[in-house]
Amino acid sequence: MLSRKDFIKLGAAVSVASVASKLQSGTPNRKKGPVVVSTWDFGMEANAAAWAILSSGGYSLDAIVEGVAVPERDPKVNTVGLGGFPDRDGRVTLDACIMDEQLNCGSVACLEYIVHPAAVARLVMEKTPHVMLTGEGALRFALEQGFKKENLLTPQAEAAWKEWLKKAEYEPKPNWELNHDTIGMLALDQQSRLAGVCTTSGMAWKMHGRVGDSPIIGAGLYVDGEVGGATCSGLGEEMIRIAASHSVVEAMRSGKSAQAACEAVIRRYYKRRGDKAHGKQLCLLAMDNAGNVGAFSLMPGFVYSVNCNGTNEVRKAAYLLDE
Ligand code: SD4
Numbered sequence: 001m002l003s004r005k006d007f008i009k010l011g012a013a014v015s016v017a018s019v020a021s022k023l024q025s026g027t028p029n030r031k032k033g034p035v036v037v038s039t040w041d042f043g044m045e046a047n048a049a050a051w052a053i054l055s056s057g058g059y060s061l062d063a064i065v066e067g068v069a070v071p072e073r074d075p076k077v078n079t080v081g082l083g084g085f086p087d088r089d090g091r092v093t094l095d096a097c098i099m100d101e102q103l104n105c106g107s108v109a110c111l112e113y114i115v116h117p118a119a120v121a122r123l124v125m126e127k128t129p130h131v132m133l134t135g136e137g138a139l140r141f142a143l144e145q146g147f148k149k150e151n152l153l154t155p156q157a158e159a160a161w162k163e164w165l166k167k168a169e170y171e172p173k174p175n176w177e178l179n180h181d182t183i184g185m186l187a188l189d190q191q192s193r194l195a196g197v198c199t200t201s202g203m204a205w206k207m208h209g210r211v212g213d214s215p216i217i218g219a220g221l222y223v224d225g226e227v228g229g230a231t232c233s234g235l236g237e238e239m240i241r242i243a244a245s246h247s248v249v250e251a252m253r254s255g256k257s258a259q260a261a262c263e264a265v266i267r268r269y270y271k272r273r274g275d276k277a278h279g280k281q282l283c284l285l286a287m288d289n290a291g292n293v294g295a296f297s298l299m300p301g302f303v304y305s306v307n308c309n310g311t312n313e314v315r316k317a318a319y320l321l322d323e
Pocket of ligand 1: 181200201202203211212214232233234235
């Protein structure tokens, strides 16, 4: 049972949600691409790179790999690719997955030394009989495919890790104040082909070998061209628990809009987890196969970037609970 206090918060969220629905009224009942959306405000630059391909008639799968390559190679982004914060042993381990409109998918987890894990995930999808490669095997595959081995631990990330080592306390708190986390991206191209990708260095200071939601098909990302796609940011363990992205896509399949589907999944999570949900952050972003976009988070602070009709903007997601 929800407490009275919880009901009040739910009530407040409904009004925020309706504001968010109004904010999205720029794209009601879209029938065609291109549209590209991604998590957080660093998604703006990533969207712009994807848009260059989408607007010239390119394939959504090419667009998303190019798009997320921007934060992957940016050493200032501490949550994706090069410059990502390491695990507790000082090792930068990356997770990524990719999926197209026909349920083709590929993934890499705990991949070290490779700046662009999303591009490797695409090759797992296209060139192997498998969906997921991990650790040493993923690295070997990447090198065989011509990727270069590089040191991903920047001096800044190393300094932050050494600072953390002084206390070495692991608090799995997604960094929502700093507004830059995992990038999940969904794109619909001019031929209405939908594709999605998710790429991250995962939770800073995690145990070596820890895998989050981002490379798990159905958790960090799910795409079905018949319906739409969804991706996530936030605390991976929580997203895995509820198969978050798949749940959003299935809610859309049952008739909910992208926005209503994200809200329903967060509400159900909170109802099931109760107190265990407090202090966690779950951020959902969805797009149906006509290009309509929805987003919702458990806690405040989630923003996402939308590029549609050539306008690239950051939007605030509605949320369920106050801090
Ligand atoms: C993970 N979901 O590894 C990622 C991290 C993230 O906001 O998105 N943080 O759990």
